[in-house]
Amino acid sequence: MDAYQTSIYTAILIASIIIGAIIVYFVMSMIRQQRRNQELYKSKISAEVNTLEKERARMASDLHDEMGPILSSVKLKMNCLDITSAEDQAQLEKINEHIDTIILRMREISNDLMPTTFLRKGLVAAIEESIANNDFKSDLQIRFTHSDIPELGREKAIHLYRIIQELIHNTVKHARATTLSLELSVKNNKIVLTSADNGIGFNYSNRVNESKGFGLRSLLSRTEIMNGEMYVDNRRGKGMEYVFEIPLETFKKS
Numbered sequence: 001m002d003a004y005q006t007s008i009y010t011a012i013l014i015a016s017i018i019i020g021a022i023i024v025y026f027v028m029s030m031i032r033q034q035r036r037n038q039e040l041y042k043s044k045i046s047a048e049v050n051t052l053e054k055e056r057a058r059m060a061s062d063l064h065d066e067m068g069p070i071l072s073s074v075k076l077k078m079n080c081l082d083i084t085s086a087e088d089q090a091q092l093e094k095i096n097e098h099i100d101t102i103i104l105r106m107r108e109i110s111n112d113l114m115p116t117t118f119l120r121k122g123l124v125a126a127i128e129e130s131i132a133n134n135d136f137k138s139d140l141q142i143r144f145t146h147s148d149i150p151e152l153g154r155e156k157a158i159h160l161y162r163i164i165q166e167l168i169h170n171t172v173k174h175a176r177a178t179t180l181s182l183e184l185s186v187k188n189n190k191i192v193l194t195s196a197d198n199g200i201g202f203n204y205s206n207r208v209n210e211s212k213g214f215g216l217r218s219l220l221s222r223t224e225i226m227n228g229e230m231y232v233d234n235r236r237g238k239g240m241e242y243v244f245e246i247p248l249e250t251f252k253k254s
């Protein structure tokens, strides 16, 4: 190889190294940008969902703590009226019934917004209560088992509660299932939630991209807020299985 060839090869080598370095630099910055976008997206979703939960908690306590007593005192005052005619008495009884219905509905709405059992006794008790109060109007049998679950920070545990509610509602509404098994356990420093129904199943990735898939999307965004992982398995006509793994660390910070 003469000197001329050597210098050509050297030039080609140097040019390739420079081009290679530029490509690597661009790929790296694209990956970094993508990660940054993902982080931004995650914190935006997290802020939105947390605001939503705070609003729900505020509305629940306003309804429960302020409206409830006002209605009870209206009822009390009405019953102190001096009523003589049977007609007025009948009217009063009807009004009483209406007020009772309003108080009951208000309690239900307030409990839906933020379950008092969740606030007072924590996640497991709230799940048990919502299954026991089963007003899902279906024949679905729900089996909930759990191992020893440590006390979880309320602000993050609410996401697990909402995920379970959505899984139950979806199974009732769409799965045509007769059983739903929910299990909450602790493995390798993670809270593991598994859910399996024996219904018709569905293609998760197709469905989540449809505009109406808000509930399905919320399963994933709430999992991401808790820094967890979600695995979905459509068991070919035998129903759906979900596994959620959330680091215990997540619950210590809240």
Ligand SMILES: Nc1ncnc2c1ncn2[C@@H]1O[C@H](COP(=O)(O)OP(=O)(O)O)[C@@H](O)[C@H]1O
Pocket: 170, 171, 173, 174, 175, 176, 197, 199, 200, 201, 202, 207, 212, 213, 214, 215, 216, 217, 240
């Ligand atoms: N457990 C399930 N079994 C069968 N289909 C389901 C199940 N969960 C969800 N789906 C399907 O996924 C769709 C989107 O669910 P979701 O985002 O929760 O919206 P919504 O419950 O408001 O319809 C449902 O309309 C249904 O077709």
Ligand SMILES: [Mg+2]
Pocket: 166, 169, 170, 215, 216
């Ligand atoms: Mg839904």
